Amino acid sequence: MSKEITSREQDYSQWYNDIVLKAGLADYSAVRGCMIIKPYGFALWEKMRDTLDKMFKDTGHVNAYFPLFIPKSFLSKEAAHVEGFAKECAVVTHYRLKNDPDGNGIIVDPDAKLEEELIVRPTSETIIWNTYKTWIQSYRDLPLLINQWANVVRWEMRTRLFLRTTEFLWQEGHTAHATRLEAIDETVRMLNVYADFVENYMAVPVIKGVKSESERFAGAEDTYCIEALMQDGKALQAGTSHFLGQNFAKAFDVKFSDKENKLDYVWATSWGVSTRLIGALVMAHSDDDGLILPPKIAPLQVVIVPIFKGDEQLGVITEVAGKIVQELKDLGISVKYDKSDNVRPGWKFAEYEKQGVPVRIAIGARDISNNVVEVARRDTKAKMTVDINGLSFYIQTLLDEIQLHMYNRAKEYRDDHITKVDSWNEFIHVLDEKAGFVSAHWDGTATTEEKIKELTKATIRCIPLDNEPSAGKCILTGNPSMQRVLFARAY
């Protein structure tokens, strides 16, 4: 078969696009910057969404749904917020089309102009806090722990499938609290939920940290984040959790009376992850043959392919396969038996490898007489001959092992790519030659941060939560610094 996927070495960026398109995750659309999530990609998103949704509910959150549109004036109520989002908004100005009286087809009806323009939500803090104003009166109404699964639109100039699209799917949590401390606790709790999900389900190790001021969410007092490392040494922000202080409560005048009947502004958090995580998943694990999916979120965990000549052999194999399918299903393992006869087994092998199915079982007629099958794992491409007796438990253990191995492999790569540097030359050298995270001293000013970004395209990914204080000198200015921060070039 033809080599469909560009190798990583040849062109990492093209490799990524090839995987996304050829594995059937997504497709380009006719609308600039918007993508189509194809059935296989959407099945993957469903697994991720359902897992996260359960984690949110287990931590006391409920789902709700707020309007797609935000009145223009709402955006402006929080100064930093509008500054952050005004430049990338889709704006609805009219509510009707009509036939052009000059015969040029369908045109926007000038008589149907909105009095106030509506913004397609880039995020929902404003419309939600405008609502919370009517829902919150007393401490008894708090905490309010609401999540929303929704589509949002940010008019990005340069887009890439999953990583940066004009429209994307995400969840946004918006919580309201009686005290500053409780809101900070919630911010950190949800950061930990994200880290748990990305590490233990997606098998991608992350560093938890806090953003520098200039990388903060527009309207937040603090932005917590998890940062992951891709195979090309670039970082990717995989999730953020914001402590919003009383900023939105003040902007929308949301006060509550406490037990002593004293009025105070409500404390807020918001937190989100998006379909961008699928981009992280692809780039953290896959190889030149295609996608590699961690078993815990793979839409299909096991595929069984018969190797046969003629209907008689197929009949015998199908009988055995049927039993294996049933045993695996009984263990809660998703499995497909692919006995289609219009393509050769080798073609099927390549196809399921491309789709990243964690385990492949091949069954030939001779295997059956020996009471064995061939098991291939996608992550290492190792093949094993395995006895049919006890096969399902073998597979169950193997899936766990693959999950763990994928995480460990990614973690080893990530750990090898955190480099401490103490001079500017070293800093440049590591960024250019080795990439990954660079741990370096920074003098804490936005000016220096901006200058470093201009010179190297590296940004401060985060100040790790588990940072040890250590005195040193800023990598660029030589000014005193009390801690190292993590720099990287990033998606």
Add this chain to the structure above:
Amino acid sequence: MSKEITSREQDYSQWYNDIVLKAGLADYSAVRGCMIIKPYGFALWEKMRDTLDKMFKDTGHVNAYFPLFIPKSFLSKEAAHVEGFAKECAVVTHYRLKNDPDGNGIIVDPDAKLEEELIVRPTSETIIWNTYKTWIQSYRDLPLLINQWANVVRWEMRTRLFLRTTEFLWQEGHTAHATRLEAIDETVRMLNVYADFVENYMAVPVIKGVKSESERFAGAEDTYCIEALMQDGKALQAGTSHFLGQNFAKAFDVKFSDKENKLDYVWATSWGVSTRLIGALVMAHSDDDGLILPPKIAPLQVVIVPIFKGDEQLGVITEVAGKIVQELKDLGISVKYDKSDNVRPGWKFAEYEKQGVPVRIAIGARDISNNVVEVARRDTKAKMTVDINGLSFYIQTLLDEIQLHMYNRAKEYRDDHITKVDSWNEFIHVLDEKAGFVSAHWDGTATTEEKIKELTKATIRCIPLDNEPSAGKCILTGNPSMQRVLFARAY
């Protein structure tokens, strides 16, 4: 407590709004015609969505996601389609805001005007068939059975919570087939799935039928529908399934080569239900005390309320309640034990009645010494004293009985409100005095249909699928007719 809900007799329309608002299903938003689905309402929608999603998957469908925006030119490609939707479109014309140089705050940046306006999807046939063009080449690519859960926008002039909102949530299935017959089969299959769901989960009986030409979906060859009857005698269209013929394939030039390598246009269906179903649910079952939810889709099936004085009694009751909760959960029944002590039991009773929780269990200290509890069912408000031994199985059976009883009660009302009439006077009289469906002869012309609508506000809800042919005379014109159709005033 104050009477929060207007009675049906007093003002049916206000009663409906009261229930939706006071039971916590939805709230008004700051955006004209858009509503907020509150946590309880969204939990209900999740139950409905998850049930339907499983039914779609069990019939071979997969989910995908297509862009929110539709280029204006796409809408125009199918003539009837644009005619149907152009008048109610939200139109995105710009992609950026900026500070007004004259100091009037934030304005739309005139330099960020889109070359081609984008429509916020009112439905997705056009963007999807434009995509199918690249996905379908051969009969091997067919059938394509895709569903999408999404938000859509139709700029309605008069809106009502759930029933008619500018933005709403729905699912839209879009399938592609090699033959006309296969597409018609799919259209009917999905109509049956909808009927199954609405009758057996929502406990609302429906009539399956076909729309008259003037009530057809814009772009369809035939629109199948399920029609339900509300307690005020008005009909509500609960779901539609469209046979689209080759209309969209022709508009977007989607051809496939068959086994003989002959090219033909692809055959299409689309089908959808929306959050409107929640409106139907409210109006089919609820009473003047609040919502009544069928057990199969109630977010909470059973609530347990302790009746106690002092901590000692509460302790004893809580121990017993704990065991009951566990037993019910083991049977897969959702249950909440509400021992909050800031409100009285009577207040809780009213609150859970308002929310339509199917079964309430009250436990008092004396009950425990008699080894009984009080069980109240929401649908009939009957109360029973029930032995604690075997209580969970009693409740399990009771939930089934409530589900069935709600359906039967709604069906009895509906059946009583299908009235055959053979004269215009009778027709008017039944519509005004009894309401419900009126089964009458119609001469089959759009002119007559329109005239009847003008005179009576009644529309042809459907031509029932199980119609017996019967010769007669049109109720309005006296012209010959071969079958009766169902008229009603409708939501």
